Amino acid sequence: MERKPYEFELDKIKTLIKERGARRVGLQLPEGLKTIATEIAAELSKATGVAVILSGNSCYGACDVDEKLARIVDILFHFGHTENPFRKSVYGKTLRGKPVLHGEIPKKVVFIELRSTVDIKPVVESAAAALKGDCVGLVATVQHVHALSEAKTVLARSGKKVVLGKSNNLKYDGQVLGCDFSSARVPCDEILFIGSGSFHPSGLALYTGKRVIAADPFTLQISIFESDDLRKKRYAVIARAMDAKSFGIIVGMKSGQFDLNEAIELQRKAGAKGLDTHLIAMDEITEAGLMGFKIDAFVNTACPRLPEDFVHFNKPVLSINEFEVAIGERNWESLWQ
Amino acid sequence: MERKPYEFELDKIKTLIKERGARRVGLQLPEGLKTIATEIAAELSKATGVAVILSGNSCYGACDVDEKLARIVDILFHFGHTENPFRKSVYGKTLRGKPVLHGEIPKKVVFIELRSTVDIKPVVESAAAALKGDCVGLVATVQHVHALSEAKTVLARSGKKVVLGKSNNLKYDGQVLGCDFSSARVPCDEILFIGSGSFHPSGLALYTGKRVIAADPFTLQISIFESDDLRKKRYAVIARAMDAKSFGIIVGMKSGQFDLNEAIELQRKAGAKGLDTHLIAMDEITEAGLMGFKIDAFVNTACPRLPEDFVHFNKPVLSINEFEVAIGERNWESLWQ
Secondary structure, eight states, X not given: OOOOSBXXXXXXXXXXXXXXXXXXXXXXXXXXXXXXXXXXHHHHHHHHOXXXXXXXXXOOSGGGOOHHHHHTSSEXXXXXXXXXXXXXXXXXXXXXXXXXXXXXXXXXXXXXXXXXXXXXXXXHHHHHHHOOSSEEEEEEOXXXXXXXXXXXXXXXXXXXXXXXXXXXXXXSXXXXXXTBOGGGOSSOSEEEEESXXXXXXXXXXXXXXXXXXXXXXTTOOEEEEOHHHHHHHHXXXXXXXXXXXXXXXXXXXXXXXXXXXXXXXXXXXXXHTTOEEEEEEESSOOHHHHHTSOOSEEEEOSOOOOGGGGTTXXXXXXXXXXXXXXXXXXXGGGTTO | OOOOSBOOOHHHHHHHHHHTTOSEEEEEOOGGGGGGHHHHHHHHHHHHOOEEEEEOSOOOSGGGOOHHHHHTSSEEEEESSOOOSEEEOTTSOEEEEEESSOTTHHHHEEEEOOOBOSOOHHHHHHXXXXXXXXXXXXXXXXXXXXXHHHHHHHHHHTTOEEEOOOOTTSSSTTBOBTTBOGGGOSSOSEEEEESSSSHHHHHHHHHHOSOEEXXXXXXXXXXXXXXXXXXXXXXXXXXXXXXXXXXEEEEEOSTTTOXXXXXXXXXXXXXXXXXXXXXXXXXXOOXXXXXXXXXXXXXXXXXXXXXXXXXXSSSOEEOHHHHHHHTTSXXXXXXXX
């Protein structure tokens, strides 16, 4: 089987299936890995006789467990994310410490972190050459956190001082999520991110205001993300939203994204400013879904994703902090806190 | 308030809110009507003091109740569809008489049918001129079923014999859904459909094999749908699927579309033919969602929609009957039964 260089932990999974006497299991994989779902299903069925149901829904994080699928299987194996019992937004607010999963679901969900098996030394050596400052904040997605101490050694050899932060809400030192960059809020000159894609490094640049060097251990590619351009785009969106007479306040209905209290609180603040507001419950936030409503602008209390994702929407979609700036409840200086 | 010509039954809704002492209600409108959701919300809040949450998710039928929203409100008003306690597919199979909504949800959901208030006489008179045969099967969406007796009178005046069928699973004589055309399975030369859009008339043409005249009472437009082209496209898709080595069997996870038993039964049939099959649980069936999997073709046990919707997908997506034909479990002659 030709697989991406991750630890799929199939032996652990087979053992769990047998131990729990599971007759039907679900597999939930992130987008890029759905391509091997059928191979894993076939291997598990062959080894244990279990019936497998694959999740065909999108999957962007541990906040996005396929609860409906979990209800109809004995075990749901959720790949690519760490268990995240409490959500904390990028904005540093703990969301009332609400458990992400409810009822019988938590007992059924097993998180498989998909640790990478590639050597990160070569790409960290390349990245060291791209660093400008003496002190670097080192972060990674869960796939590479176990290799951060090795990365630290490589960087120290290049004369760099390395700082590893930790989020109160995440499992590992230096780990970041698309909605939690707090382990990058450390005293440093710039950030080195180990992982794939532009989602995390552009978010890191946006929220920390620092230069971010992204190093992909699979492709060996080094990319640089500067915060200025990203921030300017957001300022333009906020400015457009300041003319809005009506706001739709989006309540995310996925298990780990639901925060009705926050939405109601924002509605109260906007109402006090004489704005017309409407609460909108949504699973996936799409432009088509929002544009049907006669509403001037939106604020997103669900998965923040990258505000970048919403830049090309026809109407402004703001984060909570951006919304508070737009309605005069927060000053511009504290926008990225 | 400038509203489309439907009975929104706002007085009934306000009375219900007051009678039940509802403090928070949800509104779920079909795509084309989301534009007036905010006006309705404002009117209800003003009249009763109720807090309103709008559903921002897609809504294609009574099988597609926003259950997550229903859970967090006292009443969910679902517009545009009739209550549909039992689902029956286009294929005539009763799906084990499973109630569509579960637990506390049914008590919370109120269906507002959105009856049209336009005069249908003018468009029926135009349609009469486009009819070729002497005997016509008359059908409509729920918005116009109350006017079918009037339409019958108009057609009788033009010398037409009118037949009104009834589905065992639908509330009204002559009513059709996108997944239930059985009221059109009547002895007649052609079908007259009263309603908007091409979704229902093309489905009617596909499944009855008859010429369909669609008459839109709002736009006064008459359109003709012939079944041959639609059927030829489906034959081509089935032929492509006959080369598939692996099939994904889609299990719809929306409340009224779930039928795991049917999916398992299809898996058994395909397995007996030596095909590789995988069950895939999905809420919305999208090309992006399916194409991530290493699977040659798919069969859809969820909302059948129009098979036409899937024609442009990169890989074949079959209905249940089409799949049975493709794997040699059904003959071509009984495909549209």
